[in-house]
Amino acid sequence: MWRLLSRFYKNGYIQNEAVMIFLFFCLQAAVQVLSEGTPPLPQDVQVDGGQLTWTPGSEDADLTYRVEYLSSDQEEWTAVPGCEEIPSHSCSIAASIAATAEHDCVMLRVQVQRAGLRSTAVRACSTHGDSCSPRFSLTPGPGSLTVHLSRNNSLARRYADYAKHRICFGKEGEPLRFCRDAAASESLSELEAGQRYCVQVQHILWDEPFGPAGCSQCETVRASDYLKQAAIIAGVVVAVGLVVLVPVVAYLLIFQLRKVKQLLRPPCEISLFLEPGLKAQIPILSNTEDHYDRISSISPPSSPDSA
Template sequence: MLLILLCLHAVSWVASQAPPPPQNVQVEKGQLTWTPGEPDVTYTVNYRRFNSDKWEALPACIQTPFHSCNISAIGPRDTNDSPENSCVTLRVRAERRGLRSEGVNACSRYGDVCTPPLSILTRPGSLTVFLNDDHELAKEHANNAKHRIYFGREGESPLQKYEDTIDSRTIEDLEEGQRYCVQVAYTVHGDLVEPRSCIQCEVIPASGKLLFLV
């Protein structure tokens, strides 16, 4: 009898808890994907346009049981054809029995108009973030379009803003054998353009070793 009561209590406790948020939320070529947390959960996708505070639901991906969403229905603003106006922040949250998880913002693993490509080179004591200043936002806004670097040790969440820069940067005085993480995004006149790149983490090698990653 006690075992039955304990089981019922456990089931009731689980049912009263919000589901865990989705993991590995990534966007690539109009397709948003994520890793589910638990069964019997639905997902809702929201988006926010560049330089806006308004979140909107994507009608085709409201309380969907699937683990992907076609976002091609999100069109650019009609009022301005600047490239950043085609960029949106994408967020996915899990839902179960009216309870919602925290939303998780999507990242992009490959570069495009909205997200810079990320490649890094690690040397003993340092890490170089390679950034290309020849991109669509730079053509439109010249030096007012920059890269924002986020940086920190693995396990630090969220990564901290390190620097806004036009071109590549080397971060010095890093601990050999320690794993560090980098994420980058574009900015226009100081305003963040999303999605950000997906986070890359690498170990700073010991003296005499070199590691280049794309």
């Protein structure tokens, strides 16, 4: 921000340094007010019968709350009479909505207000299923979750196949951005084993949301039965192998160490540094005596005189 003001000053847009400093502090104050003034969102906004309750996101005393509703024949959200700017964390909506809404099933939301600023609206969920909110339960399976739903409700009996359920799910702590529509119970497959998933279900009528959604429920997805069996078999094999192998190795090292060393000793080879492919030939000396003539007698040679 300071660099931007400096650029304007150098280009001649701002001629006075005092004006530039004043604008800088004004912008800083505006940013600080906007960042600090944004009210925190309410938490756990739930409706039970005709009572709407929520948990404040902050304990600040200057926060007020505005409750709004939307029925199926409305296009815009309308403030609930008597719950427009209240400091409390609950609102009785039964009498107020009955007098103004044509239908009993309405969606509700809560906004936080502070110093003229409003937070994002948070929609309410129903803690207990009723004619406006679906009852459902979860059963974890190997890599899946089964959402148990019932077609035995007033909405399905009245509108038949035009009334369905919208199932939204996702990992715990993340937005429930994966949704699908189903008439009855539905199985959510290809989920990550060991991960905790949350599911929220809402009635839909003619492909439009109808009434408050049931509050989300969370379950941990189990690992595949095949993986469990493989892990168990591998563990048993390793345990049996250790039970058998350890005594055998101990026996060989204690009682048969010399034989083991002899078996492990490499063969001795004498290299004569010959050319590759030639075999060394060592001559073998024979003990056989040489042949010779036996001498029986030796006489001196005769001289010429005696002859």
